Amino acid sequence: MLFANAISDNRNVRSQMFNNQQSIKNVPSNTQEIPGYLQLYQTPPGENISLTEFDEIAMERLKLLKNFENCKDSHPMHTEEFKNKFRKTCDKIKLIVFPDLKPTSSEDIAELWRRDNIGHFILRLAFCRTPENQKWLTQIEGDLLRFRLRQEREVVVDSSLSAVNFPIHKLSSEEKKEMEEDLEHACQVLSIDMKNKAFYKVDFIDAIELIRRGSVHLKKGFAYFPFEDLVTILVSKMKNTTMAAMARAFKHLAILEEEGRLLPRLARLSNNAYSGKDYNGEQADGSIIITRHMIDKLAVRSFAPCMKQMHKNLRLNHHLKYGARRQYGLFLKGIGLSLEEAIAMMRDEFTKKIPSDKFDKEYSYNIRYMYGKEGRRVPQTAMSCATIILNNPPSATDCHGCPFRHSEKQVLKQKLSGESILKKGQVELIVDLAESNQYDKACTRYFEFTHHLEEGGLGQRITHPNQYYEESQKIIAERIAAKHTSDSQTSQKSEPKEEQMDTQ
Amino acid sequence: MSYNSIRLPQDLPIYYKNFFPAKPFVKWLRYGLSYGDYFNRREFAFILADDVHIRYRSYHDELSFFKALTSTNPEKLDIGAVYNHEPINNKRHTDYQAVERELVFDIDLTDYDPIRNCCKNATVCQKCWKFMVLAVKILDFQLDDMFGFKARMWVFSGRRGVHCWVGDKKARMLNNTQRSAIATRLNLFKKNGHCEVTEGRAKMTRVPPIVRDAFNVAMKDGIFEKMVLEQGWLENSDFLDYPYLSEGFRKQMLDLLETFKTPEERWHMLRSVFDEGYRRNLTSNDGLQDVMPVMRDRNFLLYFVLQRCYPRLDVNVSTGTNHLLKSPFCIHPKTGNVAVPLNVEKIDEFDVNSCPRIDRVVEELSSLLAEREADENEDSKNRKFLPYKHGALAPYVENFEKFVYLACIS
Numbered sequence: 001m002l003f004a005n006a007i008s009d010n011r012n013v014r015s016q017m018f019n020n021q022q023s024i025k026n027v028p029s030n031t032q033e034i035p036g037y038l039q040l041y042q043t044p045p046g047e048n049i050s051l052t053e054f055d056e057i058a059m060e061r062l063k064l065l066k067n068f069e070n071c072k073d074s075h076p077m078h079t080e081e082f083k084n085k086f087r088k089t090c091d092k093i094k095l096i097v098f099p100d101l102k103p104t105s106s107e108d109i110a111e112l113w114r115r116d117n118i119g120h121f122i123l124r125l126a127f128c129r130t131p132e133n134q135k136w137l138t139q140i141e142g143d144l145l146r147f148r149l150r151q152e153r154e155v156v157v158d159s160s161l162s163a164v165n166f167p168i169h170k171l172s173s174e175e176k177k178e179m180e181e182d183l184e185h186a187c188q189v190l191s192i193d194m195k196n197k198a199f200y201k202v203d204f205i206d207a208i209e210l211i212r213r214g215s216v217h218l219k220k221g222f223a224y225f226p227f228e229d230l231v232t233i234l235v236s237k238m239k240n241t242t243m244a245a246m247a248r249a250f251k252h253l254a255i256l257e258e259e260g261r262l263l264p265r266l267a268r269l270s271n272n273a274y275s276g277k278d279y280n281g282e283q284a285d286g287s288i289i290i291t292r293h294m295i296d297k298l299a300v301r302s303f304a305p306c307m308k309q310m311h312k313n314l315r316l317n318h319h320l321k322y323g324a325r326r327q328y329g330l331f332l333k334g335i336g337l338s339l340e341e342a343i344a345m346m347r348d349e350f351t352k353k354i355p356s357d358k359f360d361k362e363y364s365y366n367i368r369y370m371y372g373k374e375g376r377r378v379p380q381t382a383m384s385c386a387t388i389i390l391n392n393p394p395s396a397t398d399c400h401g402c403p404f405r406h407s408e409k410q411v412l413k414q415k416l417s418g419e420s421i422l423k424k425g426q427v428e429l430i431v432d433l434a435e436s437n438q439y440d441k442a443c444t445r446y447f448e449f450t451h452h453l454e455e456g457g458l459g460q461r462i463t464h465p466n467q468y469y470e471e472s473q474k475i476i477a478e479r480i481a482a483k484h485t486s487d488s489q490t491s492q493k494s495e496p497k498e499e500q501m502d503t504q
Numbered sequence: 505m506s507y508n509s510i511r512l513p514q515d516l517p518i519y520y521k522n523f524f525p526a527k528p529f530v531k532w533l534r535y536g537l538s539y540g541d542y543f544n545r546r547e548f549a550f551i552l553a554d555d556v557h558i559r560y561r562s563y564h565d566e567l568s569f570f571k572a573l574t575s576t577n578p579e580k581l582d583i584g585a586v587y588n589h590e591p592i593n594n595k596r597h598t599d600y601q602a603v604e605r606e607l608v609f610d611i612d613l614t615d616y617d618p619i620r621n622c623c624k625n626a627t628v629c630q631k632c633w634k635f636m637v638l639a640v641k642i643l644d645f646q647l648d649d650m651f652g653f654k655a656r657m658w659v660f661s662g663r664r665g666v667h668c669w670v671g672d673k674k675a676r677m678l679n680n681t682q683r684s685a686i687a688t689r690l691n692l693f694k695k696n697g698h699c700e701v702t703e704g705r706a707k708m709t710r711v712p713p714i715v716r717d718a719f720n721v722a723m724k725d726g727i728f729e730k731m732v733l734e735q736g737w738l739e740n741s742d743f744l745d746y747p748y749l750s751e752g753f754r755k756q757m758l759d760l761l762e763t764f765k766t767p768e769e770r771w772h773m774l775r776s777v778f779d780e781g782y783r784r785n786l787t788s789n790d791g792l793q794d795v796m797p798v799m800r801d802r803n804f805l806l807y808f809v810l811q812r813c814y815p816r817l818d819v820n821v822s823t824g825t826n827h828l829l830k831s832p833f834c835i836h837p838k839t840g841n842v843a844v845p846l847n848v849e850k851i852d853e854f855d856v857n858s859c860p861r862i863d864r865v866v867e868e869l870s871s872l873l874a875e876r877e878a879d880e881n882e883d884s885k886n887r888k889f890l891p892y893k894h895g896a897l898a899p900y901v902e903n904f905e906k907f908v909y910l911a912c913i914s
Contacts, residue, residue: 182713188703204651205674205682212685214703217713221652221674 061119334382547584662836778805
């Protein structure tokens, strides 16, 4: 398989890939890096790997990162709550995050190292295609590495330094003695701690973050710092190389003849909601069939604000512009509305203003196209929040887009205040989040408040309108079930009043 | 004698043709590489009369640069960044962006107005220049001692400030984040305008090396002592404005001020209380004070000195890779002064008011030429005559050439 900087032997690699061999060996390609399990991802893997394993490792790592982000969202990193929550999600994942879960056999360790390595580099390829994705991956991988390093004991990190291809030097006791006073004062170490503290030296370029903070000793072009800051240095080194490698990989991706195989895989990894669902409208057996008559009720209960807004617009103006027809139409398809129902629903509305044959001529084609019945004949998937926010911003007359991203502060406030269920403080909180560009967080809070959950009670972040819908339905179903059991337990004189409860 | 800018349009062509040191200048910006590897991607900007800016000029060699300079005769010449493509073709590339440039610092006397008592705003006297002297000495020391930068050039901006160019390879390669981190680190002035002499968690007493070293540099040659007297900082008790001075200690100080009336005495008293190095050489006969400041009071003198002489940087100039900065040897249109590279060692000898001025430099030309005619030596007559190597500019060109040498080997 091809990784970031392996373009030179591109052809060779490609011919190997065409063979699509099953993975042959489980040996790290290059033992320059730490043979243990911590790595700074300096050497990409160079072995053959089966597509099945490719998918599996990539999805696993993505899930891990996603879980990590969710936990980080609800608790500050390095707190006990965070650790406990995150540890639960790490159970089934073949990557060691907590040192005490480290396997004993060296073979197992090597295998974990390999998966760590491959997973990271696949995601680099998958996320190199837009600056937003690059940033997200770099940030989250950096945080994960920071978390893992902080869990480690000093000896482990220390001993692995020599194996990393990074000019970092631990001061000998003589070197330390020579500049002891400066180190103590510059790095703000307590005098009593000085004796046992290890100090390191790197080129000052690699310690830029510390220099900005000021807690580092600078002498003749080198930065000196105590062990605590080593993590900062290593993480920022890793982030810098990742960022640079992704920028390079992006250029090389264009000449990679992998349209049929690797590229769609990579696109899938980075594009759709990171949970791995692509909401193409295919429903699992046994799920409820959705008809157009249910939409009004569902919209009130379970639609994300963007969809609610477009639905309201459709009912009010009996028309939707192109951007909204696509965004809303694909969403409806994603929740399981059939083609016939979708056309019927739009026709019902549109023909209140235009003749029926005009609708057939001008609008039904597009709906059929989205369902893969026209033109390219590829069923399309619903848009994720990232797509909605980054592409095709709405103009003044449009009603698509993301209300948190594309509404003026005042308008957004008005819209939110219109929801009787939200308290004033909650509206403020959501507006503030939207103001500081945290649209996903704003939407998640909106979800939680409208569903009477605690702040952070959802336990994940909304990154897809269809995810919003599914989570909402899940909660409502659970509550109905709970209500049923409690009702049947206590008395049977009144009908379960699910209506009142779940429309909220 | 103040400068009359009416003659500037006539003087500029003569100046550029004879006195602009194009050869070392171009040698500097090549950094020991061939023209095609570096120099041709450097942006120059010409600023003509009436503030007409011509940006994105770039040249293939010394001759084409010199021709453009002598045909345009700009009022001001700016040096920009090295780009990934030739700046002249900037419109042709979508990914056109700055990739390298010298690390630069700008220190301007107007930023010292809160503590400068001799002059205000644009006026500059020999007393004010001492602010620049100490700022340059401190920053020059730090750039070498902390970051290991060797190729440093200090240029008088022509009126009331100095620019620093750091030409080391490592400095040129810095990205914007790194530049801003360095500038942030070197800047001790916080938003409230106070100089921070202790930092971080151990705010109370810990003096980081950067502060201690700056203090030592400032106190070394007695320049600061002269300033204390010239600027009259100790004439009343206003100088006790240290934000962390405890009330008890302030009272003690005010009592001492009653005993020590003249600024000289007060300065001696301050040093004998706060400056450990100075204290050590004193006996009780020399006026050793029996006052022991504790906690943050101990840093009072550090604050007093650095608040007054630590370099006040214009951080924004240092941060941007693509920021344009006035070239050395160009003329300040208001004062007519040549922006001359300074010798840091002898910077206190530099006199702002006798800085080479374009009208005087140009006047000198005829006598220089006559001197050469009179020269009996055949050998030197056959060589090309470079007026900038003679006359008033010569010592500054020498400073420049020293820097160019260091820059090329960096």
